[in-house]
């Protein structure tokens with residue numbers, strides 16, 4: 514389909530575990546029309562996640578699937594997959610979802626399951642990534658949106674945003690600076706999916722050209738410390 518042809522709004526599911534500020538950015542992106550899509554479901558494994566409240570405020574259907582009630586990751590993932598499939602979601606966005614998914618789940622949703630990570634992958638996968646970045650003395654860090662594959666924080670990179678790491682940075686100041694860029698980056702990437710512009714070729718992502726004129730793969734906000 515030509516990227517200029519009107520398409521039905523993309524059905525999006527968002528998986529969260531916590532505050533949900535990235536969820537909020539996606540909600541806002543849909544509301545403003547930046548994302549030609551609709552969030553059809555928000556799932557949290559954590560009953561107390563504030564992001565659930567954010568979704569309810571916007572009349573978005575929510576489901577709590579508490580991982581502690583399951584004997585195994587596989588059993589949790591099966592219920593999660595059934596819930597997602599029932600929602601009709603076409604794209605699944607992990608947004609601060611703090612559960613490792615099984616490889617069966619990652620394979621089942623290949624090419625339509627994406628994650629945002631607060632570092633410039635492949636540097637600093639895993640947890641406590643701002644601390645990792647500060648301890649390593651890197652001058653730049655940022656955020657990465659990538660396809661989810663069985664290996665944690667791997668998978669083809671779709672887009673990245675860069676921020677400076679400053680001499681006085683603490684975990685919190687760096688995390689806040691990165692988060693501000695996450696809130697720009699994730700809606701932009703989801704917009705590309707809604708426009709059917711994301712392709713994977715030989716394990717690398719290509720974004721079909723649009724209004725960004727080829728400048729779409731990197732946000733470099735040096736001016737926005």
Ligand code: GRF
Pocket residue numbers: 529531532533534535536564608609610629630631692695
């Ligand atoms: C973000 O930094 C995201 O990159 C990471 O977890 C954090 C979630 O924040 N995976 P929020 O819940 O979206 O506010």
